Amino acid sequence: MQIIAHRGASGYAPENTLAAIRLALEQGARAVEIDVHQTRDHELVVIHDDNLKRVGRKKGKIKDLRLSEVRAADVGSWFGARFRGERVPKLTEVMDLLDGRTELQLEIKAGSRFYPGIEERVLDLIHKRGALKTTVVSSFDHVCLYAVRSLDPRARLGYLMGLTGFKTALKECAELKAESLHISRRQANARRVKAAQQAGLKVLVYTVNEAKPAARLEKIGVDAIFCNYPDLGLKA
Ligand code: G3P
Numbered sequence: 088m089q090i091i092a093h094r095g096a097s098g099y100a101p102e103n104t105l106a107a108i109r110l111a112l113e114q115g116a117r118a119v120e121i122d123v124h125q126t127r128d129h130e131l132v133v134i135h136d137d138n139l140k141r142v143g144r145k146k147g148k149i150k151d152l153r154l155s156e157v158r159a160a161d162v163g164s165w166f167g168a169r170f171r172g173e174r175v176p177k178l179t180e181v182m183d184l185l186d187g188r189t190e191l192q193l194e195i196k197a198g199s200r201f202y203p204g205i206e207e208r209v210l211d212l213i214h215k216r217g218a219l220k221t222t223v224v225s226s227f228d229h230v231c232l233y234a235v236r237s238l239d240p241r242a243r244l245g246y247l248m249g250l251t252g253f254k255t256a257l258k259e260c261a262e263l264k265a266e267s268l269h270i271s272r273r274q275a276n277a278r279r280v281k282a283a284q285q286a287g288l289k290v291l292v293y294t295v296n297e298a299k300p301a302a303r304l305e306k307i308g309v310d311a312i313f314c315n316y317p318d319l320g321l322k323a
């Protein structure tokens with residue numbers, strides 16, 4: 088079972104920062120997951136929430152802020168004093184940091200209904216970095232996934248099931264030619280894992296930080312877990 092560094096090594100460093108991603112690489116992570124939003128001036132930035140309140144103690148939505156305003160926030164201090172001064176990374180910086188051998192699970196938090204043109208921008212960057220083979224674009228926003236697919240028949244896609252029913256999810260994965268179905272721990276059971284794999288999908292489960300649930304998921308044949316401790320320092 089593969090371990091994907093969830094928001095970087097976010098158990099040890101502030102999530103979705105270059106520090107967390109660097110650490111994941113140092114710890115030998117073979118795959119890193121990050122979350123992507125778009126600023127008012129159409130820059131792609133790596134952050135989980137659609138605002139800076141939790142990690143940056145700053146008001147405003149990412150979509151309404153310019154890149155310079157987003158970058159003014161310190162998104163490291165909330166995690167620990169030694170991370171003071173960490174900035175919200177641009178997606179370009181994250182892609183530059185990954186060496187091409189590390190798989191990138193790139194989660195687009197919302198598609199172009201919310202962030203106009205985000206799918207084109209993400210794909211353009213993936214192409215420019217020659218990272219088509221090493222990047223999996225995923226989203227809970229399935230309209231976004233259909234947009235990515237229509238823009239590029241070769242893009243690797245991961246389908247975050249969210250509140251969609253399992254049957255519908257499998258049908259849409261087939262339409263999208265997605266390679267993986269991403270589900271939560273609670274959604275993961277042996278029947279679903281088997282059915283998805285029989286349909287040709289890998290099954291990826293989030294977020295698993297403890298040894299016991301990790302062992303259960305491995306037993307039922309899950310392909311990978313998203314984990315905040317990519318060095319496998321799973322809490323007992
Ligand atoms: O992509 C798996 C996982 O990251 C989805 O949940 O909220 O951590 O982005 P979230």
Ligand code: MG
Nearest residue numbers: 120121122194
């Ligand atoms: Mg995510």
